[in-house]
Amino acid sequence: MPFDRTNPNLALWLREMPTDPSFEGRPVVRPFTRGGGFRGSAINGTYLVMRLTQAFGPVGWGWGYEVLSDDVVPGAPVYEDGKLLGHESVQRTRIRFWYYPNGRPADLDNFTGQAKRAEFEQVGQTTYVLWRRPNPEKRQPGRFETDEEAWKKSLTDAISKAASHIGFAADVHLGLWDDNKYVNDRAAESEQQQRALDQAAAAEGAAEARRRAQEIADELARAETLAEVTRLRGEAIALRPMLKRHGLADVEATLGAAVRDAQQRVGALERQRESAVA
The missing domain is CATH 1.20.1280 (Monooxygenase)
Structure with a gap:
Protein backbone atom coordinates (compact mmCIF):
# COMPACT_ATOMS: atom_id res chain seq x y z
CA MET A 1 0.00 0.00 0.00
CA PRO A 2 1.47 3.44 -0.93
CA PHE A 3 2.33 5.88 1.84
CA ASP A 4 -0.43 8.52 1.96
CA ARG A 5 0.93 11.77 3.38
CA THR A 6 -2.52 13.37 3.18
CA ASN A 7 -4.04 10.85 5.61
CA PRO A 8 -5.23 12.85 8.66
CA ASN A 9 -4.24 9.95 10.92
CA LEU A 10 -0.60 10.73 10.07
CA ALA A 11 -0.80 14.47 10.70
CA LEU A 12 0.90 14.35 14.13
CA TRP A 13 3.40 11.75 12.97
CA LEU A 14 4.51 13.72 9.91
CA ARG A 15 4.65 16.97 11.88
CA GLU A 16 6.89 15.59 14.62
CA MET A 17 8.94 13.05 12.66
CA PRO A 18 11.81 15.36 11.52
CA THR A 19 14.59 15.71 14.11
CA ASP A 20 16.75 18.81 14.44
CA PRO A 21 20.46 18.03 14.01
CA SER A 22 21.34 20.25 16.97
CA PHE A 23 19.96 22.50 19.67
CA GLU A 24 21.85 25.69 20.51
CA GLY A 25 24.80 24.27 18.59
CA ARG A 26 24.88 20.95 20.47
CA PRO A 27 24.06 17.70 18.62
CA VAL A 28 20.87 15.93 19.73
CA VAL A 29 21.47 12.68 17.79
CA ARG A 30 24.47 10.50 18.52
CA PRO A 31 25.70 7.21 17.05
CA PHE A 32 26.03 4.15 19.27
CA THR A 33 27.32 0.60 19.05
CA ARG A 34 25.96 -2.34 21.02
CA GLY A 35 27.13 -5.87 21.57
CA GLY A 36 27.36 -7.94 18.42
CA GLY A 37 28.40 -4.91 16.38
CA PHE A 38 24.90 -3.41 16.12
CA ARG A 39 25.11 0.25 15.17
CA GLY A 40 22.46 2.94 15.18
CA SER A 41 21.53 6.48 16.24
CA ALA A 42 20.01 7.59 19.52
CA ILE A 43 18.06 10.76 20.37
CA ASN A 44 18.89 12.98 23.35
CA GLY A 45 16.22 12.28 25.99
CA THR A 46 16.00 15.85 27.30
CA TYR A 47 15.60 17.21 23.77
CA LEU A 48 12.75 14.76 23.24
CA VAL A 49 11.01 15.90 26.46
CA MET A 50 11.30 19.48 25.19
CA ARG A 51 9.72 18.45 21.87
CA LEU A 52 6.84 16.73 23.67
CA THR A 53 6.34 19.81 25.85
CA GLN A 54 6.33 22.06 22.79
CA ALA A 55 3.62 19.90 21.20
CA PHE A 56 1.36 19.12 24.18
CA GLY A 57 2.31 21.36 27.11
CA PRO A 58 4.16 20.69 30.38
CA VAL A 59 4.79 17.12 31.48
CA GLY A 60 2.04 15.99 33.82
CA TRP A 61 -0.44 18.31 32.13
CA GLY A 62 -0.62 17.81 28.38
CA TRP A 63 1.37 14.58 28.39
CA GLY A 64 3.07 12.32 30.89
CA TYR A 65 3.69 8.81 32.10
CA GLU A 66 3.04 6.52 35.04
CA VAL A 67 5.60 3.94 36.13
CA LEU A 68 3.70 0.65 36.31
CA SER A 69 6.54 -1.63 37.36
CA ASP A 70 10.30 -2.02 37.43
CA ASP A 71 12.47 -5.04 38.04
CA VAL A 72 15.89 -6.57 37.46
CA VAL A 73 16.18 -9.80 35.48
CA PRO A 74 19.19 -12.06 34.82
CA GLY A 75 21.15 -11.42 31.68
CA ALA A 76 23.90 -13.37 29.96
CA PRO A 77 25.88 -15.92 32.01
CA VAL A 78 29.59 -15.25 32.51
CA TYR A 79 32.07 -18.15 32.48
CA GLU A 80 35.79 -18.24 33.17
CA ASP A 81 37.74 -21.44 32.54
CA GLY A 82 34.46 -23.27 32.29
CA LYS A 83 33.28 -22.02 35.69
CA LEU A 84 30.13 -19.93 36.03
CA LEU A 85 31.07 -16.65 37.69
CA GLY A 86 27.62 -15.14 37.62
CA HIS A 87 25.22 -13.32 35.34
CA GLU A 88 24.91 -9.90 33.88
CA SER A 89 21.54 -8.32 34.67
CA VAL A 90 19.06 -6.02 32.97
CA GLN A 91 16.86 -3.40 34.62
CA ARG A 92 13.40 -2.97 33.08
CA THR A 93 10.84 -0.20 33.55
CA ARG A 94 7.27 -0.40 32.27
CA ILE A 95 5.31 2.84 31.91
CA ARG A 96 1.88 3.98 30.84
CA PHE A 97 2.43 6.90 28.45
CA TRP A 98 -0.43 9.36 27.91
CA TYR A 99 -1.10 12.55 25.97
CA TYR A 100 -3.92 14.69 24.61
CA PRO A 101 -3.80 14.45 20.79
CA ASN A 102 -5.69 17.74 20.35
CA GLY A 103 -4.20 19.52 23.36
CA ARG A 104 -5.53 19.62 26.89
CA PRO A 105 -8.18 22.30 27.61
CA ALA A 106 -7.21 24.77 30.35
CA ASP A 107 -10.35 23.91 32.35
CA LEU A 108 -10.67 20.19 31.69
CA ASP A 109 -13.15 19.59 34.54
CA ASN A 110 -15.73 21.87 32.92
CA PHE A 111 -14.83 21.11 29.30
CA THR A 112 -17.65 19.58 27.24
CA GLY A 113 -15.88 19.04 23.91
CA GLN A 114 -13.67 16.24 22.65
CA ALA A 115 -10.61 16.00 24.91
CA LYS A 116 -10.04 12.27 25.17
CA ARG A 117 -6.69 11.25 26.60
CA ALA A 118 -4.74 8.71 24.56
CA GLU A 119 -2.56 6.24 26.44
CA PHE A 120 -0.56 3.06 25.90
CA GLU A 121 2.20 1.05 27.59
CA GLN A 122 5.89 0.82 26.77
CA VAL A 123 9.01 -0.78 28.27
CA GLY A 124 12.54 0.56 28.59
CA GLN A 125 15.57 -1.42 29.64
CA THR A 126 19.23 -0.95 30.50
CA THR A 127 22.09 -3.26 31.40
CA TYR A 128 22.40 -2.97 35.18
CA VAL A 129 25.27 -5.36 35.89
CA LEU A 130 27.83 -5.66 33.09
CA TRP A 131 30.80 -8.01 32.76
CA ARG A 132 33.99 -6.27 31.68
CA ARG A 133 36.38 -8.62 29.91
CA PRO A 134 39.97 -8.87 31.16
CA ASN A 135 42.40 -6.38 29.63
CA PRO A 136 45.91 -7.85 29.77
CA GLU A 137 47.50 -4.74 28.26
CA LYS A 138 46.26 -2.65 31.19
CA ARG A 139 46.64 -5.56 33.63
CA GLN A 140 42.97 -5.39 34.47
CA PRO A 141 41.17 -8.60 35.47
CA GLY A 142 37.63 -9.39 34.37
CA ARG A 143 35.07 -7.75 36.64
CA PHE A 144 31.39 -7.06 37.13
CA GLU A 145 30.32 -3.42 37.04
CA THR A 146 26.98 -1.89 38.05
CA ASP A 147 25.33 1.14 36.48
CA GLU A 148 23.85 3.33 39.22
CA GLU A 149 21.87 5.28 36.59
CA ALA A 150 20.19 2.21 35.11
CA TRP A 151 16.71 3.17 36.37
CA LYS A 152 16.99 6.67 34.91
CA LYS A 153 18.23 5.29 31.57
CA SER A 154 15.43 2.72 31.40
CA LEU A 155 12.82 5.41 32.05
CA THR A 156 14.33 7.60 29.34
CA ASP A 157 14.37 4.61 27.00
CA ALA A 158 10.68 3.90 27.68
CA ILE A 159 9.68 7.54 27.10
CA SER A 160 11.73 7.72 23.89
CA LYS A 161 10.17 4.53 22.54
CA ALA A 162 6.68 5.73 23.43
CA ALA A 163 7.28 9.11 21.81
CA SER A 164 8.51 7.42 18.63
CA HIS A 165 5.24 5.48 18.46
CA ILE A 166 3.37 8.74 17.88
CA GLY A 167 5.96 10.12 15.47
CA PHE A 168 8.43 12.10 17.58
CA ALA A 169 11.96 11.79 16.14
CA ALA A 170 10.68 8.86 14.11
CA ASP A 171 13.23 9.60 11.38
CA VAL A 172 15.94 8.46 13.80
CA HIS A 173 14.16 5.17 14.52
CA LEU A 174 13.43 4.66 10.81
CA GLY A 175 17.18 4.69 10.15
CA LEU A 176 17.09 7.85 8.04
CA TRP A 177 19.93 9.31 10.08
CA ASP A 178 22.22 6.64 8.66
CA ASP A 179 21.93 8.47 5.32
CA ASN A 180 24.36 11.41 5.10
CA LYS A 181 22.27 13.14 2.45
CA TYR A 182 19.21 13.06 4.71
CA VAL A 183 21.22 14.47 7.64
CA ASN A 184 22.65 17.28 5.49
CA ASP A 185 19.21 18.12 4.07
CA ARG A 186 17.73 18.18 7.59
CA ALA A 187 20.52 20.49 8.77
CA ALA A 188 19.85 22.93 5.93
CA GLU A 189 16.08 22.79 6.41
CA SER A 190 16.36 23.20 10.18
CA GLU A 191 18.69 26.18 9.79
CA GLN A 192 16.27 27.82 7.35
CA GLN A 193 13.32 27.21 9.69
CA GLN A 194 15.20 28.58 12.69
CA ARG A 195 16.24 31.66 10.73
Whole structure:
Protein backbone atom coordinates (compact mmCIF):
# COMPACT_ATOMS: atom_id res chain seq x y z
CA MET A 1 0.00 0.00 0.00
CA PRO A 2 1.47 3.44 -0.93
CA PHE A 3 2.33 5.88 1.84
CA ASP A 4 -0.43 8.52 1.96
CA ARG A 5 0.93 11.77 3.38
CA THR A 6 -2.52 13.37 3.18
CA ASN A 7 -4.04 10.85 5.61
CA PRO A 8 -5.23 12.85 8.66
CA ASN A 9 -4.24 9.95 10.92
CA LEU A 10 -0.60 10.73 10.07
CA ALA A 11 -0.80 14.47 10.70
CA LEU A 12 0.90 14.35 14.13
CA TRP A 13 3.40 11.75 12.97
CA LEU A 14 4.51 13.72 9.91
CA ARG A 15 4.65 16.97 11.88
CA GLU A 16 6.89 15.59 14.62
CA MET A 17 8.94 13.05 12.66
CA PRO A 18 11.81 15.36 11.52
CA THR A 19 14.59 15.71 14.11
CA ASP A 20 16.75 18.81 14.44
CA PRO A 21 20.46 18.03 14.01
CA SER A 22 21.34 20.25 16.97
CA PHE A 23 19.96 22.50 19.67
CA GLU A 24 21.85 25.69 20.51
CA GLY A 25 24.80 24.27 18.59
CA ARG A 26 24.88 20.95 20.47
CA PRO A 27 24.06 17.70 18.62
CA VAL A 28 20.87 15.93 19.73
CA VAL A 29 21.47 12.68 17.79
CA ARG A 30 24.47 10.50 18.52
CA PRO A 31 25.70 7.21 17.05
CA PHE A 32 26.03 4.15 19.27
CA THR A 33 27.32 0.60 19.05
CA ARG A 34 25.96 -2.34 21.02
CA GLY A 35 27.13 -5.87 21.57
CA GLY A 36 27.36 -7.94 18.42
CA GLY A 37 28.40 -4.91 16.38
CA PHE A 38 24.90 -3.41 16.12
CA ARG A 39 25.11 0.25 15.17
CA GLY A 40 22.46 2.94 15.18
CA SER A 41 21.53 6.48 16.24
CA ALA A 42 20.01 7.59 19.52
CA ILE A 43 18.06 10.76 20.37
CA ASN A 44 18.89 12.98 23.35
CA GLY A 45 16.22 12.28 25.99
CA THR A 46 16.00 15.85 27.30
CA TYR A 47 15.60 17.21 23.77
CA LEU A 48 12.75 14.76 23.24
CA VAL A 49 11.01 15.90 26.46
CA MET A 50 11.30 19.48 25.19
CA ARG A 51 9.72 18.45 21.87
CA LEU A 52 6.84 16.73 23.67
CA THR A 53 6.34 19.81 25.85
CA GLN A 54 6.33 22.06 22.79
CA ALA A 55 3.62 19.90 21.20
CA PHE A 56 1.36 19.12 24.18
CA GLY A 57 2.31 21.36 27.11
CA PRO A 58 4.16 20.69 30.38
CA VAL A 59 4.79 17.12 31.48
CA GLY A 60 2.04 15.99 33.82
CA TRP A 61 -0.44 18.31 32.13
CA GLY A 62 -0.62 17.81 28.38
CA TRP A 63 1.37 14.58 28.39
CA GLY A 64 3.07 12.32 30.89
CA TYR A 65 3.69 8.81 32.10
CA GLU A 66 3.04 6.52 35.04
CA VAL A 67 5.60 3.94 36.13
CA LEU A 68 3.70 0.65 36.31
CA SER A 69 6.54 -1.63 37.36
CA ASP A 70 10.30 -2.02 37.43
CA ASP A 71 12.47 -5.04 38.04
CA VAL A 72 15.89 -6.57 37.46
CA VAL A 73 16.18 -9.80 35.48
CA PRO A 74 19.19 -12.06 34.82
CA GLY A 75 21.15 -11.42 31.68
CA ALA A 76 23.90 -13.37 29.96
CA PRO A 77 25.88 -15.92 32.01
CA VAL A 78 29.59 -15.25 32.51
CA TYR A 79 32.07 -18.15 32.48
CA GLU A 80 35.79 -18.24 33.17
CA ASP A 81 37.74 -21.44 32.54
CA GLY A 82 34.46 -23.27 32.29
CA LYS A 83 33.28 -22.02 35.69
CA LEU A 84 30.13 -19.93 36.03
CA LEU A 85 31.07 -16.65 37.69
CA GLY A 86 27.62 -15.14 37.62
CA HIS A 87 25.22 -13.32 35.34
CA GLU A 88 24.91 -9.90 33.88
CA SER A 89 21.54 -8.32 34.67
CA VAL A 90 19.06 -6.02 32.97
CA GLN A 91 16.86 -3.40 34.62
CA ARG A 92 13.40 -2.97 33.08
CA THR A 93 10.84 -0.20 33.55
CA ARG A 94 7.27 -0.40 32.27
CA ILE A 95 5.31 2.84 31.91
CA ARG A 96 1.88 3.98 30.84
CA PHE A 97 2.43 6.90 28.45
CA TRP A 98 -0.43 9.36 27.91
CA TYR A 99 -1.10 12.55 25.97
CA TYR A 100 -3.92 14.69 24.61
CA PRO A 101 -3.80 14.45 20.79
CA ASN A 102 -5.69 17.74 20.35
CA GLY A 103 -4.20 19.52 23.36
CA ARG A 104 -5.53 19.62 26.89
CA PRO A 105 -8.18 22.30 27.61
CA ALA A 106 -7.21 24.77 30.35
CA ASP A 107 -10.35 23.91 32.35
CA LEU A 108 -10.67 20.19 31.69
CA ASP A 109 -13.15 19.59 34.54
CA ASN A 110 -15.73 21.87 32.92
CA PHE A 111 -14.83 21.11 29.30
CA THR A 112 -17.65 19.58 27.24
CA GLY A 113 -15.88 19.04 23.91
CA GLN A 114 -13.67 16.24 22.65
CA ALA A 115 -10.61 16.00 24.91
CA LYS A 116 -10.04 12.27 25.17
CA ARG A 117 -6.69 11.25 26.60
CA ALA A 118 -4.74 8.71 24.56
CA GLU A 119 -2.56 6.24 26.44
CA PHE A 120 -0.56 3.06 25.90
CA GLU A 121 2.20 1.05 27.59
CA GLN A 122 5.89 0.82 26.77
CA VAL A 123 9.01 -0.78 28.27
CA GLY A 124 12.54 0.56 28.59
CA GLN A 125 15.57 -1.42 29.64
CA THR A 126 19.23 -0.95 30.50
CA THR A 127 22.09 -3.26 31.40
CA TYR A 128 22.40 -2.97 35.18
CA VAL A 129 25.27 -5.36 35.89
CA LEU A 130 27.83 -5.66 33.09
CA TRP A 131 30.80 -8.01 32.76
CA ARG A 132 33.99 -6.27 31.68
CA ARG A 133 36.38 -8.62 29.91
CA PRO A 134 39.97 -8.87 31.16
CA ASN A 135 42.40 -6.38 29.63
CA PRO A 136 45.91 -7.85 29.77
CA GLU A 137 47.50 -4.74 28.26
CA LYS A 138 46.26 -2.65 31.19
CA ARG A 139 46.64 -5.56 33.63
CA GLN A 140 42.97 -5.39 34.47
CA PRO A 141 41.17 -8.60 35.47
CA GLY A 142 37.63 -9.39 34.37
CA ARG A 143 35.07 -7.75 36.64
CA PHE A 144 31.39 -7.06 37.13
CA GLU A 145 30.32 -3.42 37.04
CA THR A 146 26.98 -1.89 38.05
CA ASP A 147 25.33 1.14 36.48
CA GLU A 148 23.85 3.33 39.22
CA GLU A 149 21.87 5.28 36.59
CA ALA A 150 20.19 2.21 35.11
CA TRP A 151 16.71 3.17 36.37
CA LYS A 152 16.99 6.67 34.91
CA LYS A 153 18.23 5.29 31.57
CA SER A 154 15.43 2.72 31.40
CA LEU A 155 12.82 5.41 32.05
CA THR A 156 14.33 7.60 29.34
CA ASP A 157 14.37 4.61 27.00
CA ALA A 158 10.68 3.90 27.68
CA ILE A 159 9.68 7.54 27.10
CA SER A 160 11.73 7.72 23.89
CA LYS A 161 10.17 4.53 22.54
CA ALA A 162 6.68 5.73 23.43
CA ALA A 163 7.28 9.11 21.81
CA SER A 164 8.51 7.42 18.63
CA HIS A 165 5.24 5.48 18.46
CA ILE A 166 3.37 8.74 17.88
CA GLY A 167 5.96 10.12 15.47
CA PHE A 168 8.43 12.10 17.58
CA ALA A 169 11.96 11.79 16.14
CA ALA A 170 10.68 8.86 14.11
CA ASP A 171 13.23 9.60 11.38
CA VAL A 172 15.94 8.46 13.80
CA HIS A 173 14.16 5.17 14.52
CA LEU A 174 13.43 4.66 10.81
CA GLY A 175 17.18 4.69 10.15
CA LEU A 176 17.09 7.85 8.04
CA TRP A 177 19.93 9.31 10.08
CA ASP A 178 22.22 6.64 8.66
CA ASP A 179 21.93 8.47 5.32
CA ASN A 180 24.36 11.41 5.10
CA LYS A 181 22.27 13.14 2.45
CA TYR A 182 19.21 13.06 4.71
CA VAL A 183 21.22 14.47 7.64
CA ASN A 184 22.65 17.28 5.49
CA ASP A 185 19.21 18.12 4.07
CA ARG A 186 17.73 18.18 7.59
CA ALA A 187 20.52 20.49 8.77
CA ALA A 188 19.85 22.93 5.93
CA GLU A 189 16.08 22.79 6.41
CA SER A 190 16.36 23.20 10.18
CA GLU A 191 18.69 26.18 9.79
CA GLN A 192 16.27 27.82 7.35
CA GLN A 193 13.32 27.21 9.69
CA GLN A 194 15.20 28.58 12.69
CA ARG A 195 16.24 31.66 10.73
CA ALA A 196 12.61 32.29 9.80
CA LEU A 197 11.51 31.86 13.43
CA ASP A 198 14.26 34.20 14.63
CA GLN A 199 13.24 36.81 12.08
CA ALA A 200 9.59 36.51 13.13
CA ALA A 201 10.56 36.82 16.82
CA ALA A 202 12.70 39.87 16.05
CA ALA A 203 9.85 41.52 14.14
CA GLU A 204 7.45 40.78 17.00
CA GLY A 205 9.93 42.13 19.53
CA ALA A 206 10.43 45.31 17.52
CA ALA A 207 6.67 45.80 17.24
CA GLU A 208 6.28 45.32 21.00
CA ALA A 209 9.08 47.83 21.69
CA ARG A 210 7.42 50.40 19.41
CA ARG A 211 4.05 49.82 21.07
CA ARG A 212 5.45 50.25 24.57
CA ALA A 213 7.41 53.35 23.60
CA GLN A 214 4.23 54.90 22.18
CA GLU A 215 2.35 54.08 25.39
CA ILE A 216 5.00 55.82 27.50
CA ALA A 217 5.02 58.83 25.15
CA ASP A 218 1.22 59.09 25.36
CA GLU A 219 1.31 58.92 29.18
CA LEU A 220 4.02 61.58 29.24
CA ALA A 221 1.80 63.83 27.13
CA ARG A 222 -0.96 63.48 29.77
CA ALA A 223 1.25 63.71 32.84
CA GLU A 224 0.47 66.58 35.22
CA THR A 225 3.00 66.10 38.02
CA LEU A 226 6.77 65.79 38.19
CA ALA A 227 6.33 62.50 40.06
CA GLU A 228 4.49 61.03 37.06
CA VAL A 229 7.14 62.31 34.67
CA THR A 230 9.94 60.88 36.83
CA ARG A 231 8.28 57.48 36.90
CA LEU A 232 7.72 57.45 33.13
CA ARG A 233 11.28 58.63 32.52
CA GLY A 234 12.47 55.57 34.46
CA GLU A 235 10.33 53.32 32.27
CA ALA A 236 11.72 54.99 29.15
CA ILE A 237 15.30 54.41 30.36
CA ALA A 238 14.50 50.76 31.09
CA LEU A 239 13.14 50.37 27.54
CA ARG A 240 16.30 51.70 25.88
CA PRO A 241 18.20 48.36 25.69
CA MET A 242 15.25 46.77 23.90
CA LEU A 243 15.05 49.66 21.46
CA LYS A 244 18.78 49.46 20.79
CA ARG A 245 18.63 45.68 20.30
CA HIS A 246 16.04 46.10 17.56
CA GLY A 247 17.79 49.05 15.94
CA LEU A 248 14.99 51.51 16.76
CA ALA A 249 17.14 54.62 17.11
CA ASP A 250 14.35 56.80 15.73
CA VAL A 251 11.89 55.56 18.35
CA GLU A 252 14.48 56.05 21.09
CA ALA A 253 15.07 59.65 19.96
CA THR A 254 11.32 60.36 19.80
CA LEU A 255 10.81 58.93 23.29
CA GLY A 256 13.72 60.99 24.65
CA ALA A 257 12.15 64.11 23.17
CA ALA A 258 8.82 63.21 24.77
CA VAL A 259 10.52 62.96 28.17
CA ARG A 260 12.16 66.37 27.77
CA ASP A 261 8.94 68.00 26.58
CA ALA A 262 7.03 66.56 29.52
CA GLN A 263 9.68 67.74 31.98
CA GLN A 264 9.54 71.28 30.58
CA ARG A 265 5.74 71.39 30.38
CA VAL A 266 5.08 69.91 33.83
CA GLY A 267 7.90 71.95 35.34
CA ALA A 268 6.22 75.11 34.08
CA LEU A 269 2.87 73.90 35.51
CA GLU A 270 4.48 73.24 38.91
CA ARG A 271 5.96 76.74 38.97
CA GLN A 272 2.56 78.23 38.08
CA ARG A 273 0.93 76.31 40.93
CA GLU A 274 3.59 77.47 43.35
CA SER A 275 3.14 81.10 42.24
CA ALA A 276 -0.63 80.83 42.66
CA VAL A 277 -0.27 79.50 46.20
CA ALA A 278 2.22 82.23 47.10
